[in-house]
């Protein structure tokens with residue numbers, strides 16, 4: 001039996017709601033107050049991932065160009081302050097305190113900082129505060145950023161162990177092709193687990209006027225991250241006075257992405273890590289053992305390609321191909337002199353790229 005949006009929203013205990021720049025600036029159709037009321041109305045803990053800092057910053061200082069990296073960073077710094085003030089005013093009407101949490105990939109890559117961020121979010125929930133998350137764009141680099149807030153929303157859902165991710169956009173879900181260009185595009189109401197990749201070509205990588213970075217492609221990518229972690233994902237329109245309430249009453253349609261099995265909090269963190277700190281090559285026997293759910297032993301290591309320390313996230317390679325990544329159980333320097341049976345990487349701390357993906361995509 002397929003689940004419905006009202007069921008999903010009514011039963012969600014922990015949810016992430018994402019709002020894009022296109023909505024934040026579309027004041028004719030979207031109101032922060034309407035969404036704040038919808039969030040307050042539900043008995044859940046919710047995190048709001050809000051884009052819009054660059055867009056709002058650009059309204060205040062139009063001489064800066066959002067297409068230039070340095071200007072964009074400056075605009076986000078200007079806009080964040082305004083954006084959070086606007087959200088706080090919206091939540092004031094419901095006697096709710098909003099809190100600003102700015103994340104960067106180096107925070108979520110580092111296990112202890114990741115746990116600190118999670119603890120902070122939990123403390124906010126425990127005190128009835130609504131966390132408003134955005135990327136700290138002013139300090140990101142071209143290679144080291146989430147890139148778009150759809151992915152950031154998926155990672156935030158993984159961080160808090162959400163059961164539901166709702167991505168609000170200017171469109172009421174995924175279509176078989178871009179509906180703003182193709183009059184024959186058909187709305188997709190339900191995507192069974194394992195079928196999201198079928199829509200990759202249909203979901204175009206459009207950009208919303210230089211201030212946003214998303215497009216439907218990044219929403220689909222975010223949905224795929226979230227569902228692989230066991231988080232059901234909804235894409236719906238935010239261009240209504242009460243976008244969540246209308247989903248609950250069935251007045252608004254949306255696309256639901258069915259989720260796979262929940263994976264452990266530790267594996268959610270590990271599979272979201274951006275950077276690798278080292279790498280090693282393993283032999284065919286070791287790869288076979290890893291596929292059979294065994295840990296990696298020192299006897300299966302052919303060579304350390306890039307040195308690493310215990311606790312670093314490293315790439316595992318076989319035949320010059322990356323076959324997975326995981327958390328090193330020892331320093332690379334100790335592997336040469338270690339007994340063959342020494343554990344170099346525990347199976348629970350390993351993501352096998354092909355194998356685990358196939359398992360998740362079934």
Ligand SMILES: Nc1ncnc2c1ncn2[C@@H]1O[C@H](COP(=O)(O)OP(=O)(O)O)[C@@H](O)[C@H]1O
Nearest residue numbers: 020022169175177178180202203204214215216
């Ligand atoms: N297959 C598709 N289904 C729905 N929308 C699509 C599709 N392909 C491209 N789009 C476009 O993606 C837009 C939504 O993305 P975007 O403007 O980045 O929103 P946001 O600012 O909310 O992140 C839609 O308005 C639509 O024009």
Ligand SMILES: N[C@@H](CCC(=O)OP(=O)(O)O)C(=O)O
Nearest residue numbers: 021052053054149212213214
């Ligand atoms: N962090 C940026 C937004 C980046 C982004 O992904 O925007 P969008 O595609 O509108 O969700 C900002 O606040 O302006």
